[in-house]
Amino acid sequence: MTSIPVLTIDGPGGAGKGTISSLIAERLGWHLLDSGALYRLTAQAAVKHGVALDDEAALERLACTLDVAFPVEAGLPRxxxxGEDVTGAIRTEQAGERASRVASLPAVRQGLLQRQRDFCQAPGLVxxxxxxGTVVFPDAPVKVFLTASAEERARRRFQQLQDAGVDASLSSLLKEIQARDARDTQRSVAPLKPADDAITLDTTRLSIPEVVDRLIRLLAQKGLASAH
Incomplete structure (x- = not known):
């Protein structure tokens, strides 16, 4: 599909994909695609415009015409x-649950497919x-599937919320993660699973720097990046 190097990082929510992808992209000077943000934004637009989350045709129209931007100000992505700043609004648990529902609809996924592929620009993309790795960039030279136990992912999310001063229930978070996992893995279109040629990495007992270093070394072994 492209000669531009692409590293795909798939996996369930809470496995560390977002943080790790951002750090790798920053370290290599590559572009970053947070595909989950596009689904969250589609769901956010639906709520804003009064579109039901099961109205597939209307949601597809929203997905195809999303007016979104990802500016970086003072080193922080927004x-x-x-034109409205929704950085925080799309990162709530409720927004994640809505995004998961929207992402299960084939027409929405198709509507966002080319938009995601357009992020592939030199010098590279994370x-x-x-x-x-399974649908959007099937020809990517390096594919990784990050995972962690549901309990560990709930604990991480709980800690994030605590650090942000947000009250949360660990047991409720665990139930939400398990429900989202079930929905993502059992949907009829593009179910959550490792690509056949993906490397699976369990991050349950690994720190973020350890995972970043491993993936940078993996890219270096493929001749796509420097290990330093």
Whole structure:
């Protein structure tokens, strides 16, 4: 599909994909695709415009015409939807649950497919999502599937919320993660699973720097990046 190097990082929510993808992209000077943000933004636009989350045709129209921007200000990425800053709004548990529902609809996924592929630009791309290696960039030279136990992923999310001063229930978070995993793995279109040629990495007992270093070394072994 492209001669531009692409690293796909797929996996369930809470496995560390977003943080790790951002760090690798920053370290290599590559572009970053947070595909989950596009689904979250589609769901956010649906709520904003009063579109039901099961109205597949209307959601597809929204997906194809999303007015979004990802400016970086003072080193911090922001997310704009129709000119409105929704950086925080699309990162709530409720927004994640809505995004998972929207992402299960074939027409929405098709509507966002080319938009995601357009992120592939020189010098390289780190693509973070659920089906980056299986559907969006099937020819990517390096594909990784990050995972961790549901309990560990719930603990990480709980800690994030605690650090942000947000009250949360660990048991409720665990149930939400398990429900989202079931929905993502059992959907009829692009179910969450490792690509046949993906390397699976369990991050349950690994730190973020350890995972980043491993993946940078993996890219270096393929001749796609420097290990330093």
């Amino acid at each position: 997310t704009l939807l129709e 693509a973070d999502g659920r089906d980056m």
